[in-house]
Structure formats: structure tokens, C-alpha cells
Amino acid sequence: MSRVLIVGAGPAGMRAADILAEAGLVPTVVDEGEKAGGQIYRRPPDGFTRSPKALYGSEAVKAVRLHRIFDEWARQRRVTYHSRSSVLGFSEGEAMVLGPEGQIAIPYDRLILATGAYDRLAPLPGWEQAGIYSLGAAQIALKAQGVALGRRIVLAGSGPLLTLVAHQLRAAGAGVAAVLDTAPLSMQLRGGSRMLAARPFVTARGAFMRVGLGRLYHAGARLERIESGQDGPSAIHWRDARNRLHATACDTVALGWHLQAETVLADLAGVTFDWSDTWAQWLPRADAEGRAGDRLYLAGDGLRILGADGAETAGRLAARACLADLGHPVSGRDQYRDLRRLTRMRRFAQGVAHAFPWPAAMVRGMPDETVICRCEGIRAGELRSTVLLAGAEANRVKSLGRVGMGRCQGRYCGRAGTELIAAEAGVEVANAGRLRSQPPARPAPIAALCRLAPEE
């Protein structure tokens, strides 16, 4: 029987496993979570008692259905599930996996990567202090632990998650001091009309949540700096759409500008990347069903950021493509329907990308003393002067200036770093180079790395 390895157990990975198990294969799923679910459908540890409705709101039915299906396959041993396990890299048809029992090698014939996405971050002066988090972190803390990351939280950035997290925190009784959206209202309206055309119900739900935030919410905000004292942030300084300066007192700031695809493993597996103007990031190249290379498939937000529903659809598509390539019978009608569904999701997602853009101007204008790399404290000025030496190529700037070399492996500084390099060298971001990923995909003990032979 063919050995299919799925990486990630969010909606895309869980659904891919379901389709493969249904067809009689026994896929292996490697996942970093305690329990399958991913980020959006993340489940709290045992002993927590909030209802699915409290955890997932309007998405509760979908979340519970997926959890049940996946758990049932795993219970019947028709899906082999490795929780709390990270894939570090690939070597000769094997995935090197670091889990609770140490390191194991999992051989596979086909690989489906469903690695999801993480918050796309833009640095601003003061963001390196303790008590500044990603937006996703605020949501995870609430969902998986029932806690707020502070008592007076400012949420800042842009994207659907900004409004959603603010709404969820307030509904749970957390103190939200302000919601600062850097997207101007005019862009939101333009993008929003495309969102509305593609998915009216979802768009209306978001708009409704937004209205509920009332005067806490500000569109077109410009973030200037975060001020911190001994115990964390004390205020965020920002300008409103009419250029008036504000200082909002707070003890926590959560930042995020929509999402960025998690592509390290796709990169290590040899996928080709294209610059996307729409998404303002490098994205893996794949066909409509998710084929991205020899016996390699991508699905979910790690391929295109379409959200949980889109990820489920993409998971089904990739799994059926994999089955078809293995010579299994596949329903062309199901595949066609899901392709149509995905097209609609894409139209919606493009509207989202236009409504809530990456704040390029803010990043380009950041003062020299702004820390770009939170891991190692590298500042914008240092990076700018490295560009003079290294030229406009992200990987050279990285080896000279160390931006992208810290322990987050460039996840939270890479995008802003490339923006600065492009600005400094006067080239398009697409021409400033893409930071190549290096194994291991997660920091790992030396012993675990010995079998990851460097192939460069």
C-alpha cells in the first residue's frame, strides 16, 4: 500500500486524511498540536469545559464535525496520528520528525503539506518588548487556555483576524482598549465589495462584528511606537485618519497584518515560488488541485490563504489528486465541484487582500532605531547599511546582517526585511530576492540533525 505522509492537522490536513482513509489508504499525519485541529479549530487540553459554540462561534458545527471524523479514523488506526511532532526536513524519501519520544524517520511515497499560515508582522518602534504579541497569539490564548494576554489590550494591524479577535476577546470578557486598523476605509470598501460578491454571508458577518466594536475601532490608523515600562507596554502612540495624534494606555499589544503562508517545508521539499503582488508575499507554485512537484502536494493556507473553509476544500482536492496519481478511482464530479468552490474562495480572498493590505509605506518609513529582528535585536539602520555592502539580495543581506537568521528563522522579520532592502536599493520587492529556508524547520538538538545531510 502506498505510504502517504500528511504534515499538519488543521482543516486541510484533517480533510486530506479523511479522503485518503475513505479510499482505503492508511495515511500518516504529523502535527505539532496536542490534538488535531490546527489554529482555527484548535482544541483546549483535557479538563476544559467551554462549549464548541463558545470556542468556535458560528463555525462550531464545522469544527466539531472535523474533529470527530479525524479522531474516529485515528481510533480505528486507519490514520496514524503523531501529535506534538515537528518535521525538521526531508532526506531521501524520509521525513525527519522530532516528537515526544525523540527523533524518528518516517518513510513516504507521497507527501501532502498542509502547514497553514502565521501572522504577517510589520515591526514598529518598541515591538521587541515583552507583552507585545501576534494577533494569533491573543486568539490562541483565549481559545486554548481561556485567558487574555493582558487587562487593557490594544489590537493593531489589519485583516479579518483583527476584527474577529477583538470581537472574541470582548465576548469573553477581556478588556480591549482600542482596535487600530492601518487599512484606510476607502480600500476596505473597494476590497469589501469584491468580498461581498463572492461570499455575502461571510462578509456580512464580519461587517456585523465590526459594527459591534463601535468606537474602539479606527480605520486608517498610522502606528508610531509602543511605549513600555518595567512590566510591559504602557501606551501605543498612533495617528488617526485625520492625522491627530493619540496615546492609548494599554498593558498589552497584539499585532498582525493578515497572514503569511508557512512555506519552510515546501521550500525544503523543492517547490518553486512566485512573487504574488496580490498577497505581497512569495507563494508556492502548484496546479489547481495542489500538485507542486514530484509526488508532492500542497493544501490550505500554506499554499493560498483562503481560510478554514478554503483549506478544507483544498485538502480534499489535494488528497483526490494524490489518489488519482496513485491509480485509484476518483469522482471527477466531486473534484470539479470543489474546484469551483475554491475559485469562489479565491475571489473572496483576493478581495480580503485588497481590503487589508500589507503596510509597505509604514515599514519603509520606519526609523533607523526600530528593531526589525526580535530574536537578535537587529535594527533597521543596521539592515539599511548592510544593503550598501551586500546589494539588493535578501540572502546576501541575511548572511552579512543576520536578519532572518535568528531562532524564528525569519518568519517574523523576513517580510519587513525584504521591504527595507527593496526600498534602500530602489528595486521592486519581487526583485530583492526570497529568503531561502534552511533545515531544520524548527530548532532541534544536534543529535536530531545528524541524519539531515546538507545537500547544498
Next chain:
Amino acid sequence: MKLAKEPGRLQRLSETSRRPVRFHVDGVEMRALRGDTVLTGILASATYLRQAEFGPEKRAGFCLMGACQDCWIWQEHGPRLRACSTLLHDGMRLLSQPSQDWTGGGS
């Protein structure tokens, strides 16, 4: 490090009737709830996890999803762990920095 009974950075909003667990950070006993991650457990009564190694600031986690490695913490025996993605166990003994001289009480 600010410890013990004072309220820390986090605010518990719900699910507070879980069983208590006890653990130690830098030799000081702390209490939290079963099902807390190491990060939740510490930040429930402290304002940060540890000192940054490349600057004067403190660390209190950043992504909570295993991607940034901001939340590293050390066990008195054995390897470091990611505080955001490790569940707290009764009796855990943790260090805010990888030092042999932990009995000094840490930072």
C-alpha cells in the same frame, strides 16, 4: 522575577475550576491550573518568562504557536522547552535561564 500570589500578566477569563498544580521556577514555588501551558502557568502570576539574550528587554512569548521560539524556558534537568506549547505538570522544576547556578534564585 515577580512571583507568587500577585496577579501576573494574564487574566483568567473562564475555566478556573480546574485542579491546581504546583511547580517551581528558579527555585520559587508557583501555582497554576491543570491544563495550563508552561507559559500560561508562569504568566498567571509573573509579568514575563525570562530575560532576552540579545538586549535589555524581557521575554513573555510572542506567537504562542511554536513558530517564534521567544518562549524558551529550561528544565532543571534536561532539555529546554517551548513554554507556549508544553503543558505544565505537577512538580515541574523550571529555570528562566540555562544556568548551572540556579539555586541563586535566577534573575
